Amino acid sequence: MSAADEATPAEDAVIVGRTRQWLEQVVIGLNLCPFANSVFRKNQIDYRISRATDTDQLVQDLLLAAESLIGVPAEQIDTALLIHPQVLTDFSDYNDFLGMADALFDACGLSGVLQIASFHPDYRFADAEPDDITHATNRSPYPMLHLLRETSLDKAIAAHPNTDAIVQHNLATMRRLGWAGWAALQPAAAYPARPLA
Numbered sequence: 001m002s003a004a005d006e007a008t009p010a011e012d013a014v015i016v017g018r019t020r021q022w023l024e025q026v027v028i029g030l031n032l033c034p035f036a037n038s039v040f041r042k043n044q045i046d047y048r049i050s051r052a053t054d055t056d057q058l059v060q061d062l063l064l065a066a067e068s069l070i071g072v073p074a075e076q077i078d079t080a081l082l083i084h085p086q087v088l089t090d091f092s093d094y095n096d097f098l099g100m101a102d103a104l105f106d107a108c109g110l111s112g113v114l115q116i117a118s119f120h121p122d123y124r125f126a127d128a129e130p131d132d133i134t135h136a137t138n139r140s141p142y143p144m145l146h147l148l149r150e151t152s153l154d155k156a157i158a159a160h161p162n163t164d165a166i167v168q169h170n171l172a173t174m175r176r177l178g179w180a181g182w183a184a185l186q187p188a189a190a191y192p193a194r195p196l197a
Helices: 009-028 036-041 055-070 091-107 133-138 150-159 163-185
Strands: 045-049 079-083 114-119 144-149
Touching: 009 036, 009 045, 009 079, 045 055, 055 079, 055 091, 055 114, 055 144, 091 114, 114 150, 133 163, 144 150
Parallel strands: 045 079
Antiparallel strands: 079 144, 114 144
16 A cells, blocks of 8 residues: 555645645735635635656546536636645656646647646746745645636636736735745745745
C-alpha cells in the first residue's frame, strides 16, 4: 500500500483547511483575485485532493475533476482546486506538466470550456529574480491545479475589464508586504515563507 493510499480523512481535512485558510487570508485577504471572494463565500469551490504519486495518476485525477466540474451547474460548483501534495512537488516538474495538461485539455475538447491556473509552494516567474517577493502571488500551501470555467471567467473579466490593473495591484501589494509580512500570513509548516535561492 502506498503512502497516498494511507491518507486519512483527518489528513485530507488538514489539507483542505490550510487551502481554505490560504484563500481567505492571502488570495481574498490581500485581494489578489477580486473574483475569489464570491465563490468562496457561496461554497462554490470543489476542493479535490489527488492522492497521485505519479503524473499518470494525476492526469486521470485531472480528467475526473474536469468531468465533475462541467457535470454540475456553475451556480452549484463554479470552480475546482485539484490539490496534489505528493506529486510535482518540484516546481520545474510542475511547470513542465502544465504544458502537458493544456495539450490534454485541447485533445479532449476541453479548451474553451475550462482553463487551468497554476499555484505551487515554490512558484517562480521566469522573468523575476529568485528572491523576488512577487513570486508569492502564486504560492500556495500545496501544489494545485485550479480549474476555471471559461464562461465564468469571461463574465468576471467583463465586470472588471482592466485585468492589467489587477496584476499591478498584486505586484505592489506583495512588494509592500515583503517576505516578513508574507511569512506572518502562513499557516505553520504549510509552505515556504522565505525566498528561494
